[in-house]
Amino acid sequence: MSRFIIFFFFLFIAPFHVLESPFYTGNTAVSKPPESYPKNYFRYPLNIAPSLAGNFGDLRTNHYHMGLDLRTQQRENLPVVAAADGYVSHIRIEPYGYGHAIFITHPNGYTTVYGHLNKFYMELEDFVRNQQYATESWEQDIDFSPGQFPVQQGQFIAWSGNTGGSEGPHLHFEIRDSGLADGHNYNPLLFDLNIPDHVPPALYRLGIFDRNQSIYENNPRMFPLHKKVQVGERIYTPADAVIKVPYGKFSFGLSMQDKMDNSFSFGVYKADLYVDDSLYNEFKIEECIYGDSRYINAGIDYFMRYDGHGYMQHLSRLPGNHAPFYNSAGDGVLQLNDDSVHQVEVEVLDVAGNTSLLQFGIQRDSSVHFPENKMGDNIVQKLAPNQPATFENAAVQISLDENALYDTVLLRYNASNAPPEAVSALHSIGDYRQPVHTAYTVRIKSAVLLPDSMKKKVIMVMQSGRRKDAQQCIWQGDWAAARWMNFGQFYLKLDTLSPTVRPINVYDGAIFIRDQQLVFEAKDETGDLQSFNGYIDGRWIMFRQRNNRYTYDFDDRCPPGAHTLEIRAVDLAGNETVYQCSFENRAK
Structure with a gap:
């Protein structure tokens, strides 16, 4: 039955006829109208050919990725430019997360975010440095008024880097709603940043889950998928054209990734589940607040991922999954009420419209059972x-x-x-x-x-x-x-043990000529430190942090000459370690 016939039936016949579906489905939800996004308002924030290392909705540990990771040719210190006119409304400096980040608010109601930077542009860098010394804190969260640091589209704002939670040089880029709190982010690819994409998503494995019990007591059945290419789309099928399913409730999962030109593999933008041409579940990650990004743990088979077997995304909504990514008329939990063969199609799309299809049949069979799962003791x-x-x-x-x-x-x-x-x-x-x-x-x-x-x-x-x-x-x-x-x-x-402080390039009597920085490693056996502070000649100096490594770049508080250094590291229980030495700066 075509989707046009389905539409005709519900428009003209269904109001006068009660239809008994061959499926059990959950509660319905009303789809939101499509959002209108300004095109060609924002430019790509790097002066190199666009290429991504991560997309919006990419599957990450405990969160959906909330922006784009832009590749920087495996280098740091590429110029980063403003995506549109506006003003610097906020900066953040932290050891994890964004590292160094700039927030630019634009007159069209959006804010762009640029993360993992090395340094800000000179005027902003000088202002922030003064604040760091005034507050004796390297970490900063600073708000600005519209007149303090205005910027124009294409203006240099920072050097790219690898700071914070980054695992390699790149630029993290977000587009947010300026008027909404909690980091309300939109998929930047919807704003037409001229990033080429001609590659459809890739599908790998189909999973069938027993929904007569909790998803956490499941041992799903797995089916590898095979690809055949047709003009304009890819079609995938399992080895069996018709999959036998047990009596009772069940749902599907799919291992899948999006692909792009000259880029890595990413999370998918949209996946729709049809059975006999009727839509039973729709996943679309178009926007998200940071508080909802943790719902990734409800959107994937968490056991499979934790055990190192990759991501499988549920084509259904778990009972406690309240994420806004499911916009269709069902929760994706099915139950066959007859022994006929029913046709299943999963349509997976990216923002550019590239499409891959999964097609197979399902049929109820009383001799088929889900693998037994031992629930354990206690x-x-x-x-x-x-x-x-x-x-x-x-x-x-x-x-x-x-x-x-x-x-x-x-x-x-x-x-x-x-x-x-x-x-x-x-x-x-x-x-x-x-x-x-x-x-x-x-x-x-x-x-x-x-x-x-x-x-x-x-x-x-x-x-x-x-x-x-x-x-x-x-x-x-x-x-x-x-x-x-x-x-x-x-x-x-x-906890009565003090943290360990290990000097990397300094010792008592050290002389610094070319090397113009102090480097330490400091850690506690039970977790992060409560504080790490350094003093030269009794004055606080600013160490930047990268994991357990702390680095101080010589500045006006370490002029040429002899100096005394004191380091104080405190753990969560208040135990303190103090390191002291003398050194000389002989820089010319």
Whole structure:
């Protein structure tokens, strides 16, 4: 049945006829009208041929990518220019995230963001440096008024770099709505930045999930896909033209990537699921606020990704997935009510309109079953999405809000002996391969009576798979609390060890002639430092941070001559390490 006939039926016949669908589907949602974006208003912010290392909606750890990563020929310090007339409204300097970033507000209601920069243009750089020394802080978040730093389209604003959370030289570029809070971002490719794209998306594997139970208790069936090329599009099929599906509810997942000319592989822009020419689910990532970008963990098979098997995106909406990327008339959960063969088509598009199609048939078969999935032991409570939940016993308490879970979680718990420096048991809470959307509270009772002076030295340690982290605690009597974004293993640790400070290029009596910087590595075994500060001749100097490395570039606080240096590093528990030495600057 063609889509035109479907349209004719619902327009003229359906109002007078009750149609029983062969499928079970979830609640319907109304599609939003298409947004109108200004074309050719913004220019490409680099003076080189456009090429991307990442697109809007690219699949990243715990977030959809919220902008474009523009390639800089594997080099740093390329000139970055303003995409349109406007004014510098904000700058940010941080050790992770954007690194050095400029925000430019434009008269058409949009703001552009430029991240991972090395340096700002001279007037702005001088202003920011004065603020850093005035506040004795390298990290900065500064707002500006329209008249302070106006810019014109094409004006030099910064040097590209590799700062913050960047893993290689590139420019991160965003387009935001100036009037909306929470980082309301739009897909920059919709603004026609003249980035060539003639390559359709690539499809790799189809997954079928058992939706009679939680997605986290699933063991999906997988089907490799085969490609055949036709004029203007690519068509993919599984080896079996008709896939047998079990009785009951099921949904699809798809491993897929977008492609572009002279670029890498990216997240897809749009994927529509049709069954017998009826639309059952639509995914389109056109805009997003930063708070919603974490919904990627509901949009992918999280187990598969965590276990290192790549990304598979759900062609359905999980019960606790409230992201605005699903605009169609269904949640993508299906159930066949007859034994006929039904035709499935998944249409995957990029912003340029390049299209790939997945086509196959499905048929109900009572002899087919999903692979058995062993749920494991130590299940203590069933936690449902869209409602608050708690679990507690005599030694631990957890509290989750109504937005914390994407699907039902069968909470596993056990207690065991913690490391020698611990002052509590080791509490295993949940499965670290089950994602959490919002921070939840873990409260642990100390197994040791501690005076208030010692409680300041206690931190809560979390081990979640390969990740280890620590936080300061909030105490209520003998209970210590902290908030976390992962399930895992938790315990209280009495931390009396000071952080390590290792000089890289300085020692007592060192002489600097050509090398005009001081470099240190500083870290704590339980996590990030609370602070790292340096002083030359008793005056604060500005170290920039890159992971555990701290670098001070000689400036007017280190003129030629003999100097004393003092470094102070403090960890989360307040333990401090002090390093002191003398050196001489003999620069000419």
